Amino acid sequence: MQEKPNIILISVDSLRANHLGCYQYPLPTSPHIDKLACEGVLSENMFAPGIPTQPSHTTIFTGQHPVTHGVVAHGGKARLTRGSPWLPEVLFEEGYTTCAVDTLFRERIWFGRGYEYILDPSLRHMFYASVTQEELNDRAIQWIKTVPKGPFFLFIHYWDVHYPYVPPERMRGLFYDGTNPTDPDNHELDEWWHHPIGAMARDTWLRTPNGLIRDPKYVTALYDREIRYLDEGIAAVEATLEQQGMAENTIIWLLADHGESMTDHRICYDHYGLYDCTVRVPTIVRWPAGQLRAGTRLAPFRQLLDVAPTLLEATGSVIPEEMEGQSFLKQMQGQEEPAGYDRVIGLESTWQAKYYLRNSNYKFILARQPDPLGNPDRELYDLVADPGEDHNIATEQPQLAASMEAELEGWLADKLQSLGKTKDPVKEEGAVAESIWLGHRS
Amino acid sequence: MEDSLGSWFKPVAYGMVTTAPLAIMEQKPRKEVSEDKVVPEPPAAPPPEDPAPAMRPEDEALVAERLRELGYIE
Numbered sequence: 001m002q003e004k005p006n007i008i009l010i011s012v013d014s015l016r017a018n019h020l021g022c023y024q025y026p027l028p029t030s031p032h033i034d035k036l037a038c039e040g041v042l043s044e045n046m047f048a049p050g051i052p053t054q055p056s057h058t059t060i061f062t063g064q065h066p067v068t069h070g071v072v073a074h075g076g077k078a079r080l081t082r083g084s085p086w087l088p089e090v091l092f093e094e095g096y097t098t099c100a101v102d103t104l105f106r107e108r109i110w111f112g113r114g115y116e117y118i119l120d121p122s123l124r125h126m127f128y129a130s131v132t133q134e135e136l137n138d139r140a141i142q143w144i145k146t147v148p149k150g151p152f153f154l155f156i157h158y159w160d161v162h163y164p165y166v167p168p169e170r171m172r173g174l175f176y177d178g179t180n181p182t183d184p185d186n187h188e189l190d191e192w193w194h195h196p197i198g199a200m201a202r203d204t205w206l207r208t209p210n211g212l213i214r215d216p217k218y219v220t221a222l223y224d225r226e227i228r229y230l231d232e233g234i235a236a237v238e239a240t241l242e243q244q245g246m247a248e249n250t251i252i253w254l255l256a257d258h259g260e261s262m263t264d265h266r267i268c269y270d271h272y273g274l275y276d277c278t279v280r281v282p283t284i285v286r287w288p289a290g291q292l293r294a295g296t297r298l299a300p301f302r303q304l305l306d307v308a309p310t311l312l313e314a315t316g317s318v319i320p321e322e323m324e325g326q327s328f329l330k331q332m333q334g335q336e337e338p339a340g341y342d343r344v345i346g347l348e349s350t351w352q353a354k355y356y357l358r359n360s361n362y363k364f365i366l367a368r369q370p371d372p373l374g375n376p377d378r379e380l381y382d383l384v385a386d387p388g389e390d391h392n393i394a395t396e397q398p399q400l401a402a403s404m405e406a407e408l409e410g411w412l413a414d415k416l417q418s419l420g421k422t423k424d425p426v427k428e429e430g431a432v433a434e435s436i437w438l439g440h441r442s
Numbered sequence: 443m444e445d446s447l448g449s450w451f452k453p454v455a456y457g458m459v460t461t462a463p464l465a466i467m468e469q470k471p472r473k474e475v476s477e478d479k480v481v482p483e484p485p486a487a488p489p490p491e492d493p494a495p496a497m498r499p500e501d502e503a504l505v506a507e508r509l510r511e512l513g514y515i516e
Contacts, residue, residue, distance in 0.1 A: 028482065075512070075514055125502065127502055127505045127509065128515070171484050172494045173488040174482070176492065196512060200504070200508040209493065210493035433513060
């Protein structure tokens with residue numbers, strides 16, 4: 001057997017952790033992913049320090065916090081500098097054949113760095129997120145079967161779970177126990193129509209021959225059907241590895257760049273807001289030859305910036321000093337006791353301009369500009385008593401809020417100083433899409 | 443435990459260190475939800491009230507246009 005493992009890094013855009021069976025979802029959305037988790041290691045508390053897609057994937061590949069790499073917004077002005085570390089480039093230099101089945105490079109050029117092959121069937125669609133797992137797998141599986149000898153790194157970026165939720169016809173009937181998805185008297189989604197993404201949904205994929213879909217439970221069922229459909233695609237990749245005799249020494253790392261808000265916190269079917277439904281992401285790693293402790297659940301806090309260093313350690317590669325994440329490979333192998341961060345600090349700068357600081361007991365959210373939903377500039381949640389983050393206690397516990405704010409600002413000031421930067425990147429970018437949102441409402 | 447601010451930086455200021463107490467570690471065998479359940483297949487005859495949304499080409503074009511306005515796609 002070759003010494004270095006193959007790697008298949010699977011990013012499922014917008015996959016919410018607690019809609020998977022292995023993260024205690026009660027509906028059977030993910031039988032194959034659950035099996036993968038049983039055969040590998042699952043991180044219960046992996047957090048995205050930057051959302052949504054472009055900031056988060058930049059963190060995954062650089063192993064850096066968004067404040068460090070500077071890409072804090074999706075569609076923002078910042079560009080990744082050429083000197084930033086980049087996982088596929090490091091692996092390519094180590095002798096890996098590298099391939100992305102992905103579309104990100106079309107929007108931001110740095111996502112193409114380090115790949116010898118880039119396959120992008122989404123070119124056949126007007127909106128890249130309409131590409132299906134079957135279209136991606138057609139290319140990915142064929143590539144696996146014909147990849148040159150030697151270790152490979154394959155990145156597959158699935159979009160099925162991202163809006164628009166249009167699962168295949170054969171998924172009809174799953175996961176919905178309501179009676180009338182198009183009830184004209186149901187007004188639960190009316191507020192969403194005032195958001196550009198909601199208006200877009202109302203004008204396109206929520207229109208059916210039966211009328212406009214108005215039941216949020218049905219939209220959630222569509223999301224869950226997309227997970228079930230995606231799950232079939234994961235199984236197809238696994239089956240290919242088995243058929244090719246590659247399963248033993250291939251690392252499959254499945255993650256999401258961010259989760260999804262269903263209707264939580266008045267954020268409908270989208271991925272903004274720094275609540276756990278969006279910033280806590282699934283992470284499942286299987287590598288039979290790597291002696292991972294099958295069936296292990298790691299509870300300590302991890303961050304997506306740990307992915308690249310962990311993969312590089314698994315390949316025996318030197319981890320670039322500029323990568324800030326910490327490998328937790330030995331924890332997955334049971335060679336070290338589980339440990340992690342005692343807090344996570346993260347941000348968003350797309351629909352909203354905010355930071356969060358989360359520890360095991362509390363989350364503090366700080367806005368850099370007014371929240372279009374009307375939430376206060378400071379939010380504090382007791383995650384033990386209120387895991388859904390429904391009751392803001394910032395005014396009830398002002399000392400704790402002030403203490404966490406000082407901790408967050410202190411961290412940011414130190415971080416910027418260590419990087420030789422002077423400007424807060426979230427203030428600098430602002431909420432890049434907010435003006436369109438507000439314009440849409442007026 | 444180290445000071446929480448300092449804990450985010452190695453002395454050379456490029457990395458982060460792990461400081462979570464070992465008390466929060468958790469490793470245990472587990473079973474998945476679907477191990478105990480028969481995973482249902484979609485019904486052969488979908489319920490008629492299920493409207494099954496679909497993306498028509500004109501819908502996809504409109505989605506792309508709206509997202510381009512937002513700067514989500516270029």
